[in-house]
Amino acid sequence: MLFVKPMNKIIYGVFFCTFFLLSCKKNQSEFSEKVKVSLRNVGHQLLLSQKDSTSLVLPVQQLQEDQYKMSFQNNLQIEPSELVTIINNNFKKADLPAKYRVEVKNCASEEIAYSFEMILNEEKSIIPCSGRNLPNSCYVITVRFISEKEIGMNPIYVIVSLLFTILVLVVLWYSKGKTKLSKIQDSETQKLGAFLFYPEQNKLVKQAVEIPLSKKECELLSIFISRPNEIIKREELTKKVWEDNGVFVGRSLDTYISKIRKKIKEDTSIRLTNVHGVGYKLEVD
Secondary structure (H helix, E strand, O other), X not given: OOOHHHHHHHHHHHHHHHHHXXXXXXXXXXXXXXXXXXXXXXXXXXXXXXXXXXXXXXXXXXXXXXXXXXXXXXXXXXXHHHHHHHHHHHHHHOOOOOOEEXXXXXXXXXXXXXXXXXXXXHHHOEOOOOOOOEEEEOXXXXXXXXXXXXXXXXXXXHHHHHHHHHHHHHXXXXXXHHHHHHHHHHHHOXXXXXXXXXXXXXXXXEOOEEEEOOHHHHHHHHHHHHOOOOEEEHHHXXXXXXXXXXXXXXXXXXXXXXXXXXXXXXXXXXXXXXXXXXXXEEEEO
């Protein structure tokens, strides 16, 4: 029963992690589809702005988790300011992140013909050469979304951090459980001559025969076992066993000592002796 609660926590942690991973995967998939639809619309508007209603926008490709590529069936001419406006308007309608970087590359040379960066504060957005048209040619347009904390907010790093946290918790719970179990095992079983003493269960065991102990007998015996062959004063015994347990009758200690003696008398290697006027001593050979 010791590991029930830690195991439940581990199970809940694994369930939460699995749910989180599935949710992230689903959310990422939905985000990706939204971006692709928005970019296809951007492409169609670019073609329509050149009075081209017949050529196609090729399927949008996802290059990386946050990067997408749009290409066209035929060559086209791109006016930078028009491209900025069309992308910005479509991304706002689709409620996509407002911080992104756009690159227009030449299909043949793969050189960047034009690029710009858009962030929340339009005054800080970098939009160069907005009035200089790109000549009619084959182009691909890539868009990369940039988070506020590029590494910290990346879902991959979030997932890795979460998994690491869960792993640490599991190790801590397991270590704590093992330590607790070890302590309980050490405290539960104590050797007393031919007997095994189980203070947590209030009993002595000798050759598979259980000898029940009362709570007071168990408390007294625990004190004696912790200090073998040592005289323990009557005042100390009564203080430790009866101080917080109600009324103490003068002969109660002697009565319980007598009961313990009867229960351990079969083993002559241990003796509970009376030191007159002082207290008692557990003698162990």
